[in-house]
Amino acid sequence: EVQLLESGGGLVQPGGSLRLSCAASGFTFSKHAMSWVRQAPGKGLEWVSVISANSGSTYYANSVKGRFAIFRDNSKNMLSLQMNSLRAEDTAVYYCAKQALAGPGWLDPWGQGTLVTVSS
Amino acid sequence: DIQMTQSPSFVSASVGDRVTITCRASQGINNWLAWFQQKPGKAPKLLIYAASSLQSGVPSRFSGSGSGTDFTLTISSLQPEDFATYYCQQANSFPRTFGQGTKVEIK
Numbered sequence: 001e002v003q004l005l006e007s008g009g010g011l012v013q014p015g016g017s018l019r020l021s022c023a024a025s026g027f028t029f030s031k032h033a034m035s036w037v038r039q040a041p042g043k044g045l046e047w048v049s050v051i052s053a054n055s056g057s058t059y060y061a062n063s064v065k066g067r068f069a070i071f072r073d074n075s076k077n078m079l080s081l082q083m084n085s086l087r088a089e090d091t092a093v094y095y096c097a098k099q100a101l102a103g104p105g106w107l108d109p110w111g112q113g114t115l116v117t118v119s120s
Numbered sequence: 121d122i123q124m125t126q127s128p129s130f131v132s133a134s135v136g137d138r139v140t141i142t143c144r145a146s147q148g149i150n151n152w153l154a155w156f157q158q159k160p161g162k163a164p165k166l167l168i169y170a171a172s173s174l175q176s177g178v179p180s181r182f183s184g185s186g187s188g189t190d191f192t193l194t195i196s197s198l199q200p201e202d203f204a205t206y207y208c209q210q211a212n213s214f215p216r217t218f219g220q221g222t223k224v225e226i227k
Contacts (some may be wrong), residue, residue: 035216037164044207044219044220044221045156045158045164045207045218045221046218047208047209047215047216047218049216050133050214050216053192059214061216062121062215063216095163095164100169103152103169103170103211104152104211104212106154106166106169106170106173106211107154107156107164107166107209108165108166108169108175109163109165109166110163110164111163112162112163112167113163
């Protein structure tokens with residue numbers, strides 16, 4: 001069974017940094033691209049970033065470009081999101097999601113999410 | 121960026137009703153569209169991919185159609201467990217983008 005377990009969320013002050021992690025199991029992690037998607041409280045879904053299986057390609061939403069960095073460690077089956085210069089509008093539940101091998105990489109499944117709150 | 125617009129934003133329906141949700145892309149995305157279901161406090165779940173392909177384990181009352189810019193998710197006979205929020209997402213280009221969501225509530 002595929003399992004994705006996010007961690008690292010919490011309360012951080014504006015301008016601060018936080019690193020999220022996503023521990024993967026139940027599939028060959030090194031073969032799949034992985035994504036982060038977030039959801040602000042009471043709002044819709046916002047795609048954040050994607051990293052290819054071999055870390056050769058990364059893409060970011062315009063709202064986080066230059067502040068967030070996605071990376072992975074295939075030896076540890078771990079996906080990470082380094083978030084710097086955090087703003088109040090980054091407050092959200094952050095989900096990691098596995099991308100299918102076929103097609104453009106459909107997001108399935110998703111982890112349970114970790115809450116990031118940016119506030120003074 | 122490709123904008124995804126869902127309609128309606130809110131649907132009030134009864135068990136057994138047929139429900140249709142539409143999603144329009146601001147430019148052509150071929151059939152690179154997915155539909156997700158999200159229940160309160162839970163992670164989204166993939167229902168439909170490539171516009172019309174049913175994800176494994178998803179009941180056959182869910183179906184998707186469309187290509188290019190206009191897409192539809194249909195629930196043929198609404199069940200109590202289907203009351204949730206539904207999102208479309210384009211996978212044609214980066215950045216990936218989602219529709220704003222359609223909440224399906226009990227009438």
